[in-house]
Amino acid sequence: MKRNIKKTLATVLIMVLAIGLSGCAQTPADKTPDKLPEVKISASQGAGSYPLAPLVEKNALQNVADKTTLESWVTSEQLTAMITSNQVHFIMGPVTNAIMLYNKGADVKLANVAVWGMMYILSADDSVTTLADLKGQEIAVTGGSNGYHGTLIRHILIQNGIDPDKDLTILNMDMAESSSKLATGDIKLALSNEPNSSVAIANAAKGNVTVKRAIDLQVEWGKATGSPARIPQAGIIIVGENAKNTALVNEVLKQFNASAEWINENPAAAGPVVEKYFPKMKANAVENSLPFARLEPVSSPQCKDELNAFLTEYLKTAPPASIGGKMPDDNFYYSGN
């Protein structure tokens, strides 16, 4: 009996040590300003990731790295894990997630805002064209009413004198789910990103259901808040020490901008390239989504004022906890030195 306990104790201690040591073994990202063997970028499904595909296809970062690899991330847990363990150099993702992570002590900086709002309310019901038409309806929103998308809608509705808790129902449903439910007629309204909107519209059309981008959330945001029809939605997030490698970051920004410009000018050619690296974003959907994606990258710190103005407005409805408690300070913005 006693020996058994000793054995168990020893096993537990070994396990604890092993876990502890594996944690210590993580090395910070490369500090060398010289050419890197590899740059790793992890990207979310969204229009902000389009420019990364041609960038990798052309090996556009060859001046600073031998090769560039792209991977996809989906859940916020993946995002947190990648950042806290320095698994990648850059991430394309939602700006609010980056702010939250920054405020919670994660070592990240914002390199740019690439997408200035790509959110639309999709409707399978022709009669819905204005915010007032949403009254009495159910709308599927990823993250529910307290998530980022839900909060944006709530803020806009409140500014328009509509009570988001009483006058309509916000269902918590991810975009893939709500797209298929739109096509089957189970729901009539859903909030969606690009290129998911294009995918949803095309899928619904196959079943003879007409789904349209009924309401442009950015336009409504602008009207409700007296600001331009833009929402700083997604951008390049620099992970850890890589922000000190200014040659690398500046080259990434430069090539990203060039790539975004090429995509906006050549939507038809861009589609297949994007699909090659992100199989879930179909070439047709990518091409069709570009007029709605507001892919107009603005580098840090030039995007700071507009982002701060947005956050000030956002926090009128959002709880401070939704961005990690406070406005991000200047250190959040990559400054190039």
Next chain:
Amino acid sequence: MTTSIIQEINLRRYYILGILLILAGWQVLAWASHPLIVASPGSTFKSIFDMLASGELTDNLMVTLKRQLTGLVLGVLVGTFLGIFGGLRKSLDSIFQPGINAILATPSVIFVVIAMVRFGQGSTQVIFVTALLIMPIMYLNSAKSIQSIDSNLLQMIQVYRLPPRIKLLKVYLPGLLYGFMAGFSLSVASSLRITIMAELLGAQNGIGHAIFVARGYLETSKLFGWALILVLLVMIIEALVFNPLQRFIGKWQE
């Protein structure tokens, strides 16, 4: 008698040792990890205390327990009721089986989404999903326990022409209770998990919703706090409800 008491005290000591080991391992893990990934025991207990002070804990707990109990009772009643018929008649069992298997094989989150579209967000949806997923557990256990009643016993009752009252009280009821208890013990813990899962997406309050928000806001210590509360909750349910019940039924069966 005295030796068994001493043994029990000894076992309890080891139990406490087990808890301390978990705490120590957790603390070491927290030191080695980013606080966004693993919250330390200290910050977790602090967040539980904060939630207690603000009333967040009690409010959500009450909402969730109410839903869980309602769903559990409904699921147990319907499942046992159908299970008795399925146990008595093979043909009925064959009719129910495909439905039961379909419910068991489907990822439960699919039911949440369907229920959310049908019933909207809130208690109705959560209770429906809980009852729906508890029902097959109770069905299978009660049907099987009735089917496995010793046929010799039944023959004996027939041969001796014992009254149906005896048949019901001395043969069917004890046989059913055995499966019922097995199913019920599984259902109590499962129902809590199912309720919270249904609340994650389809509710505006309750523990599941609180977990969803804490996850979205990267409040790791709160997330760990809720996990710890759930572990304690299951332990309390086992100690206060299940164990006494089992002891009672054990005595009754003797």
